[in-house]
Amino acid sequence: MDFAFDARTEELRARLLAFMDEHVYPAEAVAQEQRAALDSPWDTPPVVEELKAQARRQGLWNLFLPDAEYGAGLTNLQYAPLAEITGRSPQLAPTVTNCAAPDTGNMEVLAQFGDERQKKQWLEPLLAGEIRSAFAMTEPEVASSDATNITTRIERDGDEYVITGRKWYISGAMNPDCKIFIVMGKTDPDGADIRRQQSMVLVPRDTPGVTVRRAMQVFGYEDHFHGGHAEVVFDRARVPVTNLIGEEGGGFAIAQARLGPGRIHHCMRLIGMAERAIELMCRRAVSRTAFGKPLAQQGVVQNWIADARVTVEQLRLLVLKTAWLMDTVGNRGAHTEIQAIKIATPRAVVAILDRAIQLHGAGGVSQDFPLAEIYAAARTLMLADGPDEVHQRSLARRELKKYL
Known part of the structure; x- marks a missing residue:
């Protein structure tokens, strides 16, 4: 390597x-x-x-x-x-x-x-930054950490699909430039294979029956620059069957293919968040005095900064190893490492941000520094793309399988 x-x-x-x-x-x-x-x-x-x-x-x-x-x-x-x-x-x-x-x-x-039509209509303007999009999977009525639980229905009616369901924390959906939803729902809810019950369809925002009901807050933040996180209702919304992505029953597999790169991208950015926190900690420590000496000379502050540096270096190496494996043996071959970074990185970065907030005192929880908002984003990533416990369960099973 x-x-x-x-x-x-x-x-x-x-x-x-x-x-x-x-x-x-x-x-x-x-x-x-x-x-x-x-x-x-x-x-x-x-x-x-x-x-x-x-x-x-x-x-x-x-x-x-x-x-x-x-x-x-x-x-x-x-x-x-x-x-x-x-x-x-x-x-x-x-x-x-x-x-x-x-x-x-x-x-x-x-x-x-x-397909080529879908790429022309939606991928090209997304690549050009002319529109935004949203991915509608998470639902309030079920434990969406198990994607097989989703209840949104995608029913075939002639040459159309009829979508009925309620989603929430749909990132980007509040932005008026968000023109298209990728919606995951069940086309075969009674199918024998629970991982072949789901499909994905493209649903334009202006489709009759689609209602962006409200913005969901994250620790009180509405995350305006990312387009917020919305509750979206699909009330018998109709789209052509040509809006199906891939094949019927392929939604679960597509979701897994989507989430692998997404998880490592989040972890890459989290390391940047931690680096910003360390920088702010150091600047604060050398500029503030308490009990007769700069904060930078307080032993506990020095420990926080040293521990943060060690943690970031460890995380970066694990993320780079995971990236290298994804490039050389594919996402499936890097499955253990993808789960490992998804477990380790948000937790560790949240701890670093927590110390940085503490060092800034009241300023740390205010809008005058970016720490509180970054903390909210980092803490959310212990849930997004699969909560920690799901990845721990899967990782433990893989380790235990060697001994069974």
């Missing part, structure tokens, strides 16, 4: 770091001010569109997509350090480089499983 950055990665890293310093970090406060003046908090601040245009001009666009026909054609190992950099400004950087979830996963699904 050689984790040295190749020439292309080094060149993109240098360009992206400069872009962050010159454009993204200064725009964080500007975006907040502009959003407060918008007619709707879900509208996109003008500075975000300016940053998107700048990122495209600099070739910092669609870096996540390994398919060279549609994206940058980077391997997971090449993309990992770039995603880490964007994670330092999680509200802006992924969005303005067109590398933000859930659009990334949806573009991967369409690129891999969509």
